[in-house]
Amino acid sequence: MTVTKMSWRPTYRSSKFRNVYGKVANREHCFEGIPITKNVHDNHFCAVNAKFLAIVTESAGGGSFVVIPVTQFGRIDPHYPKVCGHQGNVLDIKWNPFHENIIASCSEDSSVRIWEIPDGGLRRNLTESVLELYGHSRRVGLIEWHPTTSGILFSAGYDYKILIWNLEIGEPVKMIDCHTDVILCMSFNTEGSLLATSCKDKKLRVIEPRSGKVLQILIWNLEIGEPVKMIDCHTDVILCMSFNTEGSLLATSCKDKKLRVIEPRSGKVLQLQGDGNIRYYEFTLEKPYLQYLMEFRSPAPQKGLGVMPKHGLDVGACEVFRFYKLVTLKGLIEPISMIVPRRSETYQEDIYPMTPGTEPALSADEWLSGINRGPVLVSLKEGYNRANKLVFKAPVKDKKGGVVNGIDLLENVPPRTENELLRMFFRQQEELRRLKDELTQKDIKIRQLELELNNIRNSPNINNNNNNSSNGSSI
Structure with missing residues (x-):
């Protein structure tokens, strides 16, 4: 299998996002x-x-x-x-x-x-x-x-x-x-008919979610930079992934600091590149598939990133991405916007x-x-605010x-947790006390009824009535 290895150094081509830059709020x-x-x-x-x-x-x-x-x-x-x-x-x-x-x-x-x-x-x-x-x-x-x-x-x-x-x-x-270890990431193609997962077992799976059928399992051999089936000789795991807009290509990032572009159904690696910095790329259907655009650097490390959906962007400022x-x-x-400079x-x-x-x-x-069915698409021309x-x-x-x-x-x-276990224990203790009280009350009621029944049986009136009934029965 041939892998295209590239330096991160840009080989520029015509792109409408060519001069995109990051702007911190x-x-x-x-x-x-x-x-x-x-x-x-x-x-x-x-x-x-x-x-x-x-x-x-x-x-x-x-x-x-x-x-x-x-x-x-x-x-x-x-x-x-x-x-x-x-x-x-x-x-x-x-x-x-x-x-x-x-x-x-x-x-x-x-x-x-x-x-x-x-x-x-x-x-x-x-x-x-x-x-x-x-x-x-x-x-x-x-x-x-x-x-x-x-x-x-x-x-x-x-x-x-x-x-x-x-x-x-x-x-x-x-x-x-179908996984043998902790699942680290899930990602859908555009219409949601395919689900890609990465796992701590160092395998990337492409799954048909309704049937659960695994279409492809990729195991990376980092010594040769290729995915090989059923050979587990690498040391790092896949951290995250994302399909392109059409759902035909999948980009993955790994702890080996490399970014790969693969065809999800065949498992073919189209491109392998990467090092330690954060950069912007354009994801396309033609070679080189990932086109370097710009690098954003910040001295403060991040705990995580939240991404604004497209319909929440400021189209008037030519904002194409915000995290x-x-x-x-x-x-x-800290909101950070990617801006395409337009006059x-x-x-x-x-x-x-x-x-x-x-x-x-x-x-x-x-x-x-x-x-x-693919997503219902809308235009952002009117700011998409409804x-x-x-x-x-x-x-x-x-x-x-x-x-x-x-x-x-x-x-x-x-x-699940110690707190919930304690809550469950106290609830069960309370329920047990309630049931015991209810049982005690029923026992008392039963004893009362038994005493009343004995009193009725030993009543003189009942005995006289019984005697009269016996005397009047002879003919």
Whole structure:
């Protein structure tokens, strides 16, 4: 297999993004004073959409995250309301792509929860979720919403399983059980018909999510810079990945500091390059596939990054990308924009192609039945600022188990956290006391009835009546 090895040194070609540059927001447009989590779990701990910025926070006695309107810049009050219903550290948060007030979270308490944030943000701590989902036997490290379907959520746990949740019924409808270690990343192609996963077992899998069929397993041999099947002789793992817009190519990054472009169905490596710096690339269908554009450097290391959806960008400023950088030591969230320098004040249609909006292309039942459909595309010409018409509907909350692939997911689930175990213990003790009291009251009632029955039997009136009945019976 031939691999194209390149230096990071740019070989320029014509590109409309050729002069893109990174612009850090002024201090007054940053978010300060946020107790960003110190958890070492490999995740971004941040999620953003056109309305809200959510950040996982450091807290005692359970997991929490804050939700701040994206226009509410400045220093955040230490007592700012939090979403704090989990009994363990929150490990991942993701906004629903079709309803900007709905966010999903997963935690060390083995649960996935769905929350609804009121317009304008929180006024008090939010402890009651819209939906609680239990199905993993260990902590849940990753969640992803399906990119084109409403009400479908994927969760990956430390039990090495991926569960597909239908939120319209509040239950898992599919379990993907093909991994042998912790799942590190999940990524969909554009229409959501393929799921790519990276795993701590150093394999990259391309999966058909509805059937669970593994189409391709790639194992990297770092000595030759190629993926080879069923040969495990490398030392590093794949950290993250992303499909291109068309879903025909997959870019992966690895701990060996190299960026690869592969064809997901064949496993063919088209390009291999990389070193230690952060750079911008244009992802294209023609060689060299990844085109170097610009380098952005910052002295402050980041804990994680939140990425603004396209319809939340400032098209008037020719902003083509914005991410929110978490700086833990300063409790700082720093917006950083990628700007294409243009002098014209008119809409730059060439740098803003039609992009996925907030309308789902499929219902959960349609996707589960086997239908594939690309995202509903919209133009950003008018700033794409409209009210969301989708109404989130959640089933009645019920912590019931689900049977997936013939397996009862909650049959042997161990206690999730010490706090929750104590709560369960006290609840059971209280229930036991209640049952004992109820049994005692019933015993007393039974004894009372027995005494009354004996009194009735020994009553003189009853005996006289019995004698009279006997005397009057002779003929």
